[in-house]
Amino acid sequence: MPKELRTLEGDLLARDLRFAIVATRFNELVVDRLVDGVVDALLRHGASEKNLELVRVPGAYEMPLAVRKLAQSRRYDAIVALGAVVRGQTAHFDFVAGECSSGVARVALETGVPVGFGVLTTETMEQALDRAGGKAGNKGAEAALAALEMANLLKRLDG
DSSP: OOTTOOOOOOOOOOTTOOEEEEEESTTHHHHHHHHHHHHHHHHHTTOOGGGEEEEEESSGGGHHHHHHHHHHHTOOSEEEEEEEEEOOSSTHHHHHHHHHHHHHHHHHHHHOOOEEEEEEEESSHHHHHHHEEETTEEHHHHHHHHHHHHHHHHHHHHO
């Protein structure tokens, strides 16, 4: 990459930014660990607990509607979407996971509010737990940092 090339990036400073965390109640054992990861990551990067709000939805299928409502409110600089969809014996997994991911992505594109996507789609509950603070890290924390970086990048791109 040329040395003189100007590069714009978002930083990981959460001070004064407001975040909504949308978390499913379904697979709560996993999702609560993801929520913990989000809160820990944001607080470590300077967020204030008073600027974090948790919104619970029944499941991943219902998530895009709540994310859209929160994004349209313009009260948040970023949103973090958390859930766990574990494959079962039917095609239900494919429909729920697909609708959730495309719906949440569409909200971010239509509203311009960054959404960190921390909805796990795994084959087993063990895999989900591994990704929610187990041996594979905490994907909630990763989603929070992606949302934080994008919120700061969009502020820079706006001017």
